[in-house]
Amino acid sequence: MQLPVTLTGYIIHGKHLGTRFGMPTANIDPAEDTSELPFGVYFSVMEVDEKKYPAITNLGIRPTVSNDGRVNAETFICGYKGDLYGKEAKITLLFFHRPEKRFDSADDLFHTISQDIIAGAKFHQFPEDKLPDALTSSSIASV
Secondary structure, three states: OOOOEEEEEEEEOOOOHHHHOOOOOEEEOOOOOOOOOOOEEEEEEEEEOOEEEEEEEEEEOOOOOOOOOOOEEEEEEOOOOOOOOOOEEEEEEEEEEEEOOOOOOHHHHHHHHHHHHHHHHHHHOOOHHHOOHHHOOOOOOOO
């Protein structure tokens, strides 16, 4: 399937692990068939309440933190603060950054997520100094 691709759904509660690490995400169960899309990290745009935000999305089954096999689109929104639960969202996947993988530890996972978000911010030309402090921290605590 050729990019860009738009996924839609309502923002649902996840495990709140991103929030615990200072990198909150918005989760949707995509309404669209995602079987032709590779699982992994995409640079994206999220539209909610008729506003568009630069974003980084993981599309996949989150093998490090879940074993239910459910496909989820989990999105970090650059510069957004607020409550999105229950709102309808459109996520447009623009660029495939890397494949999804299982990590040996939560530390490894969140270190890589930090790198993904910084790379996504550069892709979007979003100022790094506007990203959460957790992304520039040299150490990330265990879950």
